[in-house]
Amino acid sequence: SAVISQKPSRDICQRGTSLTIQCQVDSQVTMMFWYRQQPGQSLTLIATANQGSEATYESGFVIDKFPISRPNLTFSTLTVSNMSPEDSSIYLCSGITGTGELFFGEGSRLTVL
Amino acid sequence: AQKITQTQPGMFVQEKEAVTLDCTYDTSDQSYGLFWYKQPSSGEMIFLIYQGSYDEQNATEGRYSLNFQKARKSANLVISASQLGDSAMYFCAMREGQWLTGGGNKLTFGTGTQLKVEL
Numbered sequence: 001s002a003v004i005s006q007k008p009s010r011d012i013c014q015r016g017t018s019l020t021i022q023c024q025v026d027s028q029v030t031m032m033f034w035y036r037q038q039p040g041q042s043l044t045l046i047a048t049a050n051q052g053s054e055a056t057y058e059s060g061f062v063i064d065k066f067p068i069s070r071p072n073l074t075f076s077t078l079t080v081s082n083m084s085p086e087d088s089s090i091y092l093c094s095g096i097t098g099t100g101e102l103f104f105g106e107g108s109r110l111t112v113l
Numbered sequence: 114a115q116k117i118t119q120t121q122p123g124m125f126v127q128e129k130e131a132v133t134l135d136c137t138y139d140t141s142d143q144s145y146g147l148f149w150y151k152q153p154s155s156g157e158m159i160f161l162i163y164q165g166s167y168d169e170q171n172a173t174e175g176r177y178s179l180n181f182q183k184a185r186k187s188a189n190l191v192i193s194a195s196q197l198g199d200s201a202m203y204f205c206a207m208r209e210g211q212w213l214t215g216g217g218n219k220l221t222f223g224t225g226t227q228l229k230v231e232l
Binding site for chain 1: 150160163165204223
């Protein structure tokens with residue numbers, strides 16, 4: 001199985017600040033994605049992280065709020081900007097392997113006060 | 114219509130017993146994939162098992178097996194010999210279309226089933 005490392009694992013942030021989450025994957029991963037899981041909810045795809053170009057965002061998510069970078073094949077960051085309590089969620093990085101299996105990082109549990 | 118339906122918000126099972134978690138899906142694509150993930154209280158998503166729409170045999174991974182009934186559009190997860198460590202939230206998910214080229218990279222998740230294993 002692919003190895004995906006994500007940090008921070010959790011953080012408590014103040015309203016109005018921004019937080020960047022990092023994701024490191026091993027070489028088996030061909031594509032990278034970012035998901036959000038709000039409390040008690042299922043997972044929702046935020047965007048596909050494209051190497052060297054702008055991420056592809058899903059409906060309801062915008063670059064200004066969730067800027068994403070992927071400077072190389074194995075690393076990506078998601079920033080949650082100008083946070084509000086509604087942004088309190090688990091944010092998960094994921095990667096798809098050459099055989100089509102999707103693995104997740106450990107998740108970043110974010111609480112905004 | 115919901116693409117992935119998990120009708121059991123919560124399930125209880127005795128240790129060492131088998132348990133089936135239900136999942137039905139809705140798609141008009143011929144090529145798709147079905148996934149099951151386990152999410153403990155720590156929040157990580159652990160990949161359990163995968164079934165491709167063209168796979169003729171049911172997928173198995175250790176104590177996990179996927180009961181794939183294509184005509185009924187169901188992909189139930191069977192956990193044999195339940196252990197206390199199996200207590201977690203379980204999510205069924207679907208990827209539609211050919212992956213990489215046909216947009217089949219996104220997963221749609223069900224609402225999950227909370228499983229509790231009792232002594």
